[in-house]
Amino acid sequence: MKLIYRVVLRLSLFLLPLLALWAMLFYFTMEDEINDEADDALDNYSELIIMRMLSGNDLPQTGDGSNNSYLIIPVQEAYANARSHVxxxxxEVYIPEKHETEPARILSTIFRDDDGQYYELRVATPTFEKNDLMTTVLGWSVFLYVILLITVVSLTAWVFHRSMRPLYALLNWLDSYKPGTVVGAVPCDTDITEFRRLSAAAQAAVDRSEEMFERQKQFIGNASHELQTPLAVLGARxxxxxxxxxxxxxxxxxxxQMKDxxxxxxxxxxxxxLLTKIDNNQFPESSDVDIAAMLREQKEVYDEMFAARDICCCxxxxxTFTVRMNDALASVLVTNLLRNAYRHSAHGARVDVTISGRMLTVVNDGDAPLDGAHIFERFYQGSKREGSTGLGLALVKAVSDYYGLRVRYDFVDGxxxxxxxxxxxxVG
Amino acid sequence: MKLLIVEDEPSLREIMARTLRGEGYVVEQASDYTSAVDKLAGYSYDCILLDIMLPGGDGLQLLKELKENDRRESVIIISAKDSLEDKVAGLELGADDYLAKPFHLMELSARIRSVARRSMVGGRKGFTLGNVYLDPESSRVEIDGCDVALLKKEFAILAYFMQRPGHLVDKTVLAEAVWGDHVDQADNFHFLYAQVKNLRRKLEDAGANIELKAVYGFGYKLVFPEDN
Incomplete structure (x- = not known):
């Protein structure tokens, strides 16, 4: 999972409930406020009516367009004492102007006039306006919630991507890096401290591995060289x-047997x-080499060497098949492939060597597929065979890498x- | 014939000297660059066996000086570096041959003989042993003056033995010399036996007085009449 997706996912995971909570809180506070507002209006209205009634003035008309209504009912003292006065x-209230019942907010007040008569005043205001308002508030809340979420997430993603650019540059560089090849310095085009440190650390690690690689190459070369003289002494004696x-x-x-x-x-x-020399690019001179002729020549040698096995090489x-290569390396490539096929063939088996297009294939009979991932590694030997160095296919690979050839192993039809x-x- | 061995590894120098003395050469030794220069300043030799990686100096430098002074010594370079460039560099500087370590002692004496033969003025350039004459340049073999037709591999085998008369030649070494390095991968030596058998029959039919003798099944030795 990419880091940026992870960050966006986590951010969304927290923002989703948080923003939802915020929107809910906003909605309910709003509703509360509106109820408060309505109750205050009812208070004022009922006060006005009571005042007018007690002072003997005319009561206000209903149907003045405010949709408010009131009702005054004389009640018994017992009834008045039994309930709270406000x-x-x-x-649901029947609204005469509209001839229908509507949900409404009602304030009931019990009061007494000078004669000691108890009245109950019910003032009502319809709540459909409030409901309309709340629907609008809810709609906007949800809309803003979604917009805010999208904005925050995409802004984060963008900022993140911009800030992380040096990291991606570094990652790309690391992907393209292969030990022993020159690919330039580690990218460090940033003034962010952490990325500079990361680049510096990567550069140090690469330098170290480069040095190790060089030293290892040299070591194998030197060790092999140094061995030549003692080996000569031993052989001579x-x-x-x-x-x-x-x-x-x-x-x-x-x-x-010792000599063997x-x-x-x-x-x-x-x-x-030889491997060290190939690794060190010490085969600069190339010439036109006829691979087909080389194969025919080698076939003769191996036919003779393995005559006892009756191998049929087809x-x-x-x-002609002419390629531009170092003559010695071409020979290494062809010889090792062909020899491999002969050596691992049973009595009377068949070896097919084909060149079609620009592809050379060598096919021999086998029982089970070999480990294609490791077969070209040095000293990898599926089944140990006496006298073999375990380096033949490693040489094939090294030569192929040297010239950028595509070499592969498949197990086809047994x-x-x-x-x-x-x-x-x-092509020459 | 007088030889100078320039080699820094004492053990290798000693065994080379011992072997070559056994073959009737007069052998002198030098272990580093300075002593080699000293020896060459005071004496002359027929052939110098020169290791190019020497303490105190580069063997190739020594070779260069020899050639600049028009010395007539033949030089065989002996080197741990078995690369074409080194070989070319050495031969261009005027070396007569280039032998990569590790080598077979017989190979060494064969190279010395062939260098000596090349520096010889006049005379037949081929090898003569008993009543057999072999000319590597024209790929001809004569027995008692009559041409004998040999196949390519048979000729190569005979040539190899003619350069190493009286020495035991291991069949692996022979196979490698004639068929190439990769011959070690073969599981038996039938192909070798077959060729040797044919060669022996042809030699016998032509009345050669040299013989390829099998030694315990390990290899062969070319025996020839002592009086020749």
């Missing part, structure tokens, strides 16, 4: 033993050196399929 209440001493068959066998093992170390070391190649696509290179 009461406000809501009731074994050679000397074999050539210059009388050895029994058993002793000779042991030494030859040593050979494997030497190969491993050479492959690591090639569908164009006459067969392993490795494909390399020359996406951008120039």
């Amino acid at each position: 009461r406000y209440y809501d009731a 074994m050679d000397w033993l074999l050539d210059n001493t009388e050895l029994s068959e058993e002793q000779m066998g042991e030494i030859l 093992t040593l050979g494997r170390i030497v190969r491993l070391n050479k492959t690591l050196l 090639m569908k190649l164009p006459e 067969r392993h399929m490795f494909s390399v696509e020359w996406v951008q290179s120039v």
Whole structure:
């Protein structure tokens, strides 16, 4: 979930009930105020009537357009004593001008004239005006509530987005960053302290990892180089033993096995050196390389080497397929793919090598899909095979990355399929 | 023939010297740049085995000075750096060969022999052993003066042995030399046996007095009449 959505959601979550509460409070206060106002008017009206009646003046006419009405009823003393002398209440009242009953606010006052006669005065004012008013107030409250909510939320989102721009710039930069590639400095185009600190921290981390990466590369290269001389010594001494001493068959066998093992170390070391060199871009010179010719040539070698397995290698190649690459690296790529297919094929299996368009595919039979996510990693070996360095496919990947080729593994119809696509290179 | 080994690793220097002495060379040694310069100032050699990463200086610099002074020594560079650029740089400076570490001792003696052969003026450029003559340049093999037709791989195998007579050659090493580095991935050596078998038969049919002898099934050794 994006941070901005989270902020908006949380803000809405709090604002929604809060603003609703505010609107309700406003509405009820308003209603209270209006009732108060109506009661005051009734008070004044009833006072006026009582005063006029007691002073013997004419009583006011009803039907003067104010929709107010009054009623004076003489009551018994007992009745008067039984109730409070001033009461406000809501009731349905018949309004003669309109010939219908309407909800109204009523004030009932009990008073006594000079003769000791008790009267009850009921003055009423219809409440439909008040209801109209309250409906309007409610409508506006809801409207303003929604508008306010939308405004607050969208304003927050906008301000947030503006303020967070340096953060998104930094995130984009981090996404595009790959160790060992030059992508420029961490963006730091802001005067916000926190973002400046974040940028500085990111820059420091990147510098550190860059340095580690460089050092690691150098270390592998140096270690491999330094190993060459001791390996030469070891090999030379074994050679000397074999050539210059009388050895029994058993002793000779042991030494030859040591030599085999040593050979494997030497190969491993050479492959690591090669990988380091590819990583360090030490293959600048490119030439036009005919991949098809290279494949045909390699096929002959492997057919001979693996003759005992009766592997049927079926090639569908164009006459030529020329790409611009370093000759040695092209050979590494082709050799490793082809050798891999031969080596992991059972007796009598079939290997298909095809070039169609700009894509080279090498397909061989297999039982189960390999772990496509890790198969190109160094020293990843699904099933350990004697004599293999575990670096073959890592080399394929390294060469492909070097030239921006698209390399992938698929398991199709019970067969392993490795494909390399020359996406951008120039046809010679 | 007099050799100078310039190599800083004592153990490697010692085993190289021992082996080459065993092959009848006169061997001198230098462990760093200065002592190499000293030796070269005082003596002359037929061939120098030069490690280019030396304490006290760059081996390539030494090579440059040698060539500037028109010294006639052949130079074989021995280097831990196995890259094309280094090779090209070394050969452009006038080195006669370039051998990457780690190497086989037999490979070393074969390279010395071939460098010596190249610097030889006149005479046949090929290898002669018993009644067999092999010319790498024209890919020809003669036995008792008659041409023998060999296939490409058979010729490569014979050439390899002719440069290392009397040495035991491990079948893995042979396979790598003839078929290429990736041969280690093969699960057996039938392809090698088949070629060697054909080669032996052709040699025998042509009446060669050299023989490829199998040694315990580990490898082969080229034996030739001692008196030749």
